Amino acid sequence: MSNKAIICRCEDVTLSDVQHTISLGYKSIEEVKRYTGLGTGPCEGKECMVHCARMVALANGGDESVVLPFTSRPPVQPVPLAIFARGEEE
Amino acid sequence: MARADDKRINEVPHGDRLNLSFEGDDVPACAGESVAVALFASGERVLSRSIKYHRPRGFFCLAGHCGACLMRIDGKPNVRACKTPVKEGMRVERQNAFPTGAFDVLGAADFFFPKGMDHHTMMTSPRALNAVLNKVVRQLGGLGKLPDVPASPAELPRPRHKHVDVVVVGGGPAGLGCATETARGGKKTLLVDEQDRVGGSLLAHPQHGVRAANEALAAALKAGVEVLSSSTVLAWYPEDAAVDGGEPGLLAVHTPEGLLKVTASRYVYATGSYDQNAVFVDNDRPGVLPARAVGRLLVRFGVKPAERPVVVGDGPYARALADALARAGAEVTRIDGRDEQIVAAHGHGWVRSVETTRRKKLKCDLVAVAALPAPASELPRQHGVAVAFNDGKGGFHCRVDDDGRANAPHVFACGDVTGFGGIDDAVSAGARCGRAVVASFSANGMGAGARA
Numbered sequence: 001m002s003n004k005a006i007i008c009r010c011e012d013v014t015l016s017d018v019q020h021t022i023s024l025g026y027k028s029i030e031e032v033k034r035y036t037g038l039g040t041g042p043c044e045g046k047e048c049m050v051h052c053a054r055m056v057a058l059a060n061g062g063d064e065s066v067v068l069p070f071t072s073r074p075p076v077q078p079v080p081l082a083i084f085a086r087g088e089e090e
Numbered sequence: 091m092a093r094a095d096d097k098r099i100n101e102v103p104h105g106d107r108l109n110l111s112f113e114g115d116d117v118p119a120c121a122g123e124s125v126a127v128a129l130f131a132s133g134e135r136v137l138s139r140s141i142k143y144h145r146p147r148g149f150f151c152l153a154g155h156c157g158a159c160l161m162r163i164d165g166k167p168n169v170r171a172c173k174t175p176v177k178e179g180m181r182v183e184r185q186n187a188f189p190t191g192a193f194d195v196l197g198a199a200d201f202f203f204p205k206g207m208d209h210h211t212m213m214t215s216p217r218a219l220n221a222v223l224n225k226v227v228r229q230l231g232g233l234g235k236l237p238d239v240p241a242s243p244a245e246l247p248r249p250r251h252k253h254v255d256v257v258v259v260g261g262g263p264a265g266l267g268c269a270t271e272t273a274r275g276g277k278k279t280l281l282v283d284e285q286d287r288v289g290g291s292l293l294a295h296p297q298h299g300v301r302a303a304n305e306a307l308a309a310a311l312k313a314g315v316e317v318l319s320s321s322t323v324l325a326w327y328p329e330d331a332a333v334d335g336g337e338p339g340l341l342a343v344h345t346p347e348g349l350l351k352v353t354a355s356r357y358v359y360a361t362g363s364y365d366q367n368a369v370f371v372d373n374d375r376p377g378v379l380p381a382r383a384v385g386r387l388l389v390r391f392g393v394k395p396a397e398r399p400v401v402v403g404d405g406p407y408a409r410a411l412a413d414a415l416a417r418a419g420a421e422v423t424r425i426d427g428r429d430e431q432i433v434a435a436h437g438h439g440w441v442r443s444v445e446t447t448r449r450k451k452l453k454c455d456l457v458a459v460a461a462l463p464a465p466a467s468e469l470p471r472q473h474g475v476a477v478a479f480n481d482g483k484g485g486f487h488c489r490v491d492d493d494g495r496a497n498a499p500h501v502f503a504c505g506d507v508t509g510f511g512g513i514d515d516a517v518s519a520g521a522r523c524g525r526a527v528v529a530s531f532s533a534n535g536m537g538a539g540a541r542a
Binding site for chain 1: 140141142143145147150151154155156157158160168200204233241246247248249284322323324325326327342344348349364365366367369370371372373374464466467468469471472477478479480481484485486
């Protein structure tokens with residue numbers, strides 16, 4: 001039987017994956033992202049980052065002020081690269 | 091021809107009937123529906139498989155934000171089924187499955203690794219085996235397969251540029267209210283919304299709905315707002331100028347006609363919030379949906395989402411949705427999500443029951459989770475707006491004053507992106523922000539059209 005509670009649907013990252021990662025000492029969202037792949041799928045963290053933030057805040061003694069989001073980078077939605085491919089000049 | 095399990099509500103007007111080709115079979119759809127809605131309304135369930143464990147995936151947010159409904163549509167991979175309007179004869183296929191989406195042998199990965207697999211400790215030795223497994227993984231992994239036809243650069247439209255006094259990103263209750271005020275204040279206003287139908291969360295709320303969205307849109311248009319729908323703001327590029335010799339800083343907008351570079355004297359982010367799930371075992375089963383996605387099915391699309399839904403949450407939206415589902419004839423069970431919580435979902439291709447902290451087995455055919463949505467703060471973050479994490483506000487919310495002024499110059503934010511508040515808050519915050527935007531022009535001694 002499956003025993004997976006999914007935190008990041010895009011990359012199939014589970015609750016126990018994130019708990020394990022935090023237990024290794026990675027107590028920031030960025031580190032959890034790099035270890036598990038959380039937030040690196042097509043939704044770019046729209047569904048998983050806040051779950052991860054809550055767990056990271058708990059791991060830091062409940063201090064919400066130390067929790068930082070991923071760096072937000074363009075584009076915020078997946079897009080065919082073709083739309084950037086054409087310059088303005090003929 | 092309607093199917094026996096067709097979920098479209100007869101009393102609600104639907105668009106003209108047409109047919110999609112879904113994995114080679116004809117599936118009925120109605121004009122105005124997205125591919126995801128049409129497939130669901132016609133009784134289809136699994137849309138794809140997940141990337142690692144090949145778990146079944148159905149749509150989730152139904153708002154173009156999550157990654158759950160990526161399909162191969164007309165030969166193009168990774169197209170969001172929830173944002174693609176149906177067309178006659180459209181070819182729709184599942185992806186990430188071998189040999190077929192309906193029967194995926196790769197689903198064995200889920201079975202053989204019940205506790206998950208840590209790729210950091212796998213397949214590292216012996217080296218020869220590692221090399222072979224790498225090749226296998228590369229064949230199986232990834233999202234989708236390459237398009238049938240490569241894109242031809244010559245056919246691409248050239249990027250365009252538009253300058254306005256005020257650009258408002260997001261056409262929900264906050265954005266519409268703000269844009270209406272700035273246009274009434276004499277400012278040339280552009281409102282950009284990613285959906286094909288403007289209205290945002292109004293279109294998911296049984297007490298507001300299509301009529302409220304249409305009224306808010308009509309008021310904006312009457313005030314002179316230029317509305318760009320089906321257009322997604324992709325990024326704030328601080329270092330690029332939209333035109334030669336122009337000042338740096340532009341919004342890149344993906345429109346149906348190609349790339350549009352938008353510059354403005356004032357930027358307003360009314361980007362709303364992203365729907366979230368609750369955490370329990372097998373919470374990713376198709377049919378476990380955010381409450382607002384269920385609301386969209388019912389309110390915007392006139393589709394009866396379920397016969398026996400479970401609604402999770404004790405807020406006003408959960409209540410309104412449960413009442414509306416009951417009015418549509420569903421047998422609704424409510425779980426408050428506090429004293430009683432879901433422990434696990436059961437069912438494979440679609441949820442069939444849930445286990446809660448109080449009940450061993452609660453049969454259902456849909457779970458609507460009214461979790462606090464997360465502020466959609468990525469774009470304002472790119473634009474230098476300060477955010478803070480606050481669990482009670484749904485996540486990383488923009489820090490603004492009462493009128494929506496952000497720390498970054500000429501930037502404002504209003505509505506759920508400043509911390510989830512719901513529709514009524516968004517309406518009043520939007521209008522207040524719009525008046526502050528208009529006032530900011532005279533305070534700085536700049537006329538309409540002056541470049542910030």
